[in-house]
Amino acid sequence: xxxxxxxxxxxxxxxxxxxxxxxxxxxxxxxxxxxxxxxxxxxxxxxxxxxxxxxxxxxxxxxxxxxxxxxxxxxxxxxxxxxxxxxxxxxxxxxxxxxxxxxxxxxxxxxxxxxxxxxxxxxxxxxxxxxxxxxxxxxxxxxxxxxxxxxxxxxxxxxxxxxxxxxxxxxxxxxxxxxxxxxxxxxxxxxxxxxxxxxxxxxxxxxxxxxxxxxxxxxxxxxxxxxxxxxxxxxxxxxxxxxxxxxxxxxxxxxxxxxxxxxxxxxxxxxxxxxxxxxxxx
DNA sequence: CCTGCCGCCTGCGCGC
DNA sequence: TGCGCGCAGGCGGCAG
Numbered sequence: 001x002x003x004x005x006x007x008x009x010x011x012x013x014x015x016x017x018x019x020x021x022x023x024x025x026x027x028x029x030x031x032x033x034x035x036x037x038x039x040x041x042x043x044x045x046x047x048x049x050x051x052x053x054x055x056x057x058x059x060x061x062x063x064x065x066x067x068x069x070x071x072x073x074x075x076x077x078x079x080x081x082x083x084x085x086x087x088x089x090x091x092x093x094x095x096x097x098x099x100x101x102x103x104x105x106x107x108x109x110x111x112x113x114x115x116x117x118x119x120x121x122x123x124x125x126x127x128x129x130x131x132x133x134x135x136x137x138x139x140x141x142x143x144x145x146x147x148x149x150x151x152x153x154x155x156x157x158x159x160x161x162x163x164x165x166x167x168x169x170x171x172x173x174x175x176x177x178x179x180x181x182x183x184x185x186x187x188x189x190x191x192x193x194x195x196x197x198x199x200x201x202x203x204x205x206x207x208x209x210x211x212x213x214x215x216x217x218x219x220x221x222x223x224x225x226x227x228x229x230x231x232x233x234x235x236x237x238x239x240x241x242x243x244x245x246x247x248x249x250x251x252x253x254x255x256x257x258x259x260x261x262x263x264x265x266x267x268x269x270x271x272x273x274x275x276x277x278x279x280x281x282x
Numbered sequence: 283c284c285t286g287c288c289g290c291c292t293g294c295g296c297g298c
Numbered sequence: 299t300g301c302g303c304g305c306a307g308g309c310g311g312c313a314g
Contacts, residue, residue: 003308032291036310061308079307080292095292115291117308159285168309176307265287267307 002077004139004173005216007061010083014056014109017085018065022052022103033097033111036074036132037121047071047122048100054127059142060172062133064126072126073100074133075111078118084110139173140209141217151202154194161197161205162190162269174209177245178216180270182208184244184252189276190262190269196279215241244270 002010026048028034028041037044055066063083064072075083084093085107098111098120111120123130138145150171157164164170165179174182183190185208188201197205219241243253248261252272262269 076308078291078309113291114293115306117291157284163286166308265307267305 002061002081003175003178003213003216004061004141005178005213007058007063007077007173008141008217010077011056011058011063013085014063014065014083017107018053018109019056020053021106023048023050024101024103024105025049026101027099028097029092029099030097030116032116033113033119034121036119039122044120044122048073059129059133060136060139060168061175062130062136064123064130064133066127070125070127072123072130073120074123074126074130075120076118078113078115080115081111081113081118084112086110135169137169137172140171140206141173141213145171147203147206150206151199154202155197155199157194159194160190161188161192161194162264164194165209171209173213176267176269177242178209178212180245181212181243184270184272184276185212187275189278190264190271192279244272246270 026045028044031041034041034044051071052068053065054068057064057066057072062074062076064074066072075081077083080095087107088101088105093110093112095112095114095116096110097113097116100109102108111118113119121130121132123132125131137150153170154161154164157170162179162183165174165182166176180190182205186201186205188205244259247259247270249258251257252259252275255272255274257272257274259270260273262271
């Protein structure tokens, strides 16, 4: 379940191992992996040869490789996606979806994705910011993130705070795990109406989001310093330090009360019933 | 425009 | 043992 910190680790890996290299060929191994590329697999494969990767960018959970002609390769890891750097001679992974080879005959870039919620597309003119993600808000560790504008927009919403945190057009990069962790750190109940949040509470919540992501990034930052780029949310490097997510019936690290799991949008929310009491009327 | 909800996918773990 | 089901969940698209 890659969220912002995991995706940023992948971006750094791509920056290190792929920028400056010229593509020789691209192979789509499973058409669903390029379903967002409306022109189809053959068009995706034809667009890449000869192009040189000039940068690796990220916004929220989206990644893109800027190319020397102003175009870009856009990628989203979805639930289970991985971008791997592997020698061409290495055996295929069971869920290998896309392969990109380079003219230098060095290691390939492979997109592996078990559940195929993720995917890639070739975006003409997308080097700066690919059109399909123009609606994605800046993320909380982006220097250009506008805290005041975020607070105002958040409090204008007529919804619950966790729904708002998961809305990538309001703030990007936050998924179910870090939403629960940040809400716990800020002692906010997931169902708190956004309209009822004070500016101070929004500021504290944003601080908690940055903190939990910063911790994750620090923990994960060591795993890309080798010949591979890897994301694996399930066995993730950060899962050990989670306070509430997935910890039903286990003691709250702060007060010891058992963590509760509650249904939320056909999924789950985890919280401490003492530190994060349900707001009146919610 | 705004908000809420569905369905896409696959593997795993559980209960019967 | 084996089967079926619930669960994991980001996000585009659509309904109201």
